[in-house]
Amino acid sequence: MVSKLDLYKVFCMVGKRESFSKAAKDLYMTQPAVSQAIMQLERELDTRLFNRTPKGVSLTHEGSLLFEYVHSAINLIEVGEEKMLEFKNLTTGELKIGVGDTISRYFLLPYLEDFHNKYPNIKFKIVNGTTLDLCSQLKSGEVDIAVCNLPIDDPSLELRPCFDIQDTFVCGEKYKNILSKPLDFHELIKLPLIFLEPNSNSRKYVEDYILSKGIRISPEFELGSHELLLEFAKINLGVACVTKEFSLEYLNKGLLYEVKLTEEIPKRNIGVCSLKSVPLSRASTRFVENLENRQI
Template identity: 60%
Template structure:
């Protein structure tokens, strides 16, 4: 099939140039090789494609019919090759990213801005969800990559940590006095605690740490977003468990105060994940590398 396609390409150039010699120059072939290619195609199709004249070649009726279809077919092939080149050079394509609101706002946005500036032809699709939902997006083929709170234990996913984070407890002005010295986990449990919802990876990580220390939690509020946890603490509705790196504005402005613990919660990471043993698209590969290089 590849051999015949080459013959059609030669036929197309000869048809356009109306000359064996001029076609040979464009194709970087000898005139003899071009003539042999045309003869071979005529033999395989069992029709005469050109009339040979002293001034060059002229398409026969069958040749004209074939030429119309060949021009169309080669045009489609060339367009496909151009599209493939665009994908390879990241001039076109799509990148689907699964991410939650908090990581999107406090971590991902600068990377998205940089990626879009460099590869404006790549369409970005953001799929919002919890860590569990994002992992399912990736495994079902709905997302190319995901940015999630770690840890993630899934044999189908490759996970690359990309930023270390610290879970802390914060309070508003009403509870400021308890920030003067580190407090025990036992005393912490006596305070009105505010956590994210149960299906949050951040919630599960801190909750598991406290349970291992013998302190099951009973929050007064369970919220759907990190920003709400910050705002609830700010207006003194309780003590919120938040991510320090994503709460800097509140802490630096003095809207919230960090409560020091005698036993600090171990640090963890957020990371980028994608299907293991499945090649990433060029766009996804470039995106992963842009985050992982930091």
């Protein structure tokens, strides 16, 4: 069955070529099929669209009026199809990523750089926030994906672990004497502790693990960023709970020292969060694949 859109495409081509035979050639159709399509459209509209002459055809007044609309509509459809192809080939589009400052700086930046080099026409929108904030922004559609500290207990989200991280404790020169032997958690909590704020997912993970051992922490300092944890420990204000992988610059330069524990805190992950109910865009899918496969 010939669709109305097909009839209009035939009509538009005949109007441009002013010939059934030329239109048929361009459309890879037979001339009788083109003539039949035009007659069908004229019957449905109850209007004569073309004047037939021995030299060809010309649009009637009504046909000319319709041609302007149809020609514009078909052009818009073609532009839309081209845009879809561009999105498919990642030659246009936008990728909205939610991420915390620390993960952005120490983990995500190389992937952003690599993706931008491969797909320079994809625009980035980076939204910063805590894990809790980013999950809310995912649900409101403000970001396509969020790169967060896991674990997260939310059945509406799909979680894709990408990178293992280890929580540890570090200190400056003043507390170097505690490094002679591994400490247990009872000994650790006697020291002035520096932690992230209570609403931080990283803080909750470590605090809950220590609490599972029957020990409650009471930090001397609660800070808003991982960078501040490192700086406070460096100037000997206490022992800071940090992510080891994000503290290597300080540790390797001897600015801080890792405190060995008799029992390591179990590793956790950085991962990508997305809504289960919303399919990822082509750009989001490719970016997530790069993260999962560590392609940089």
